[in-house]
Amino acid sequence: MEDYKPKYKGTKALPYTIYGLWLVLYTMKRPHxxxxxxxxxxxxxxxxxxxxxxSTKTGLENDECPLSEQALKVLTELHKITGDFEYMFPSGAGNLHIVPETLRKMILEGLGYSVGELTTHGLRGMFSTTGNELGYNFKAVEKQLSHNIGNEVSQAYNHAKYLRMRRQVVQKYADWLHVQANKARKRKKHTSSEHDSPEQVNCIAV
Structure with a gap:
C-alpha cells in the first residue's frame, strides 16, 4: 500500500481516507x-x-443509491488509486477492506479532530436536519438514509425506492455542501489575512 503515501491537501490524511469521508457526506451510506x-x-x-x-442494514432488499456529480468525481479519482482492487477501500493489514473504525480513526487523525467531535452519525444527522429545513422531499431523505418509511403494513406493500426524487435530493445537498465549504474557506482566508504580514497575504491571494 505504499502508493497511498501522498497526503491530502493541508492534512495528514491519505487521499483514499478523505474520499471515504466525502462518500459518506455525498451518499449518506453508513461507514461499514x-x-x-x-x-x-x-x-x-x-x-x-x-x-x-x-450488504444493507435491514438485509431485506437491494439498494440503488443515486450518485451526485460530486460523488462521481470522488469515485473517479478514487478509482485511479484503488481501481485494480476488488474493494474501493482495500486494507494493507491482511483484510480485504478497511474496517469502519479504521476509516473513522484515519479521518479524525488526518483532519485533526478529537474523538466525538466528528462522527459519521452526526454527518447523517446533518443531512436529515438540513434536508428537512430546506424543504427536501421527506420520503426521499428517509430512503436515502436507508430508514424504513411508515408502519409494518405499509412497508410490506410499499417497495418504492424514490430514485428520481432521491437523485434530486443528493445533487441539491452536494451543491449545498460546496456552497458552505466555499463560505468557510473565505472566512478562514479573511481571518488569516488579519493576522498575516503583507507578504503572507499576497502569498495566500496567489
Missing amino acids: EVCEGKWSEIDFEQKLWRKDAE
Whole structure:
C-alpha cells in the first residue's frame, strides 16, 4: 500500500481516507457500507451505487443509491488509486477492506479532530436536519438514509425506492455542501489575512 503515501491537501490524511469521508457526506451510506464497497457495485453510466440486500442494514432488499456529480468525481479519482482492487477501500493489514473504525480513526487523525467531535452519525444527522429545513422531499431523505418509511403494513406493500426524487435530493445537498465549504474557506482566508504580514497575504491571494 505504499502508493497511498501522498497526503491530502493541508492534512495528514491519505487521499483514499478523505474520499471515504466525502462518500459518506455525498451518499449518506453508513461507514461499514462505504468500507465494504466494491467497484463492481458502481455504475458510472447510470450514476448508481448498487448494493445487494446482504450488504444493507435491514438485509431485506437491494439498494440503488443515486450518485451526485460530486460523488462521481470522488469515485473517479478514487478509482485511479484503488481501481485494480476488488474493494474501493482495500486494507494493507491482511483484510480485504478497511474496517469502519479504521476509516473513522484515519479521518479524525488526518483532519485533526478529537474523538466525538466528528462522527459519521452526526454527518447523517446533518443531512436529515438540513434536508428537512430546506424543504427536501421527506420520503426521499428517509430512503436515502436507508430508514424504513411508515408502519409494518405499509412497508410490506410499499417497495418504492424514490430514485428520481432521491437523485434530486443528493445533487441539491452536494451543491449545498460546496456552497458552505466555499463560505468557510473565505472566512478562514479573511481571518488569516488579519493576522498575516503583507507578504503572507499576497502569498495566500496567489
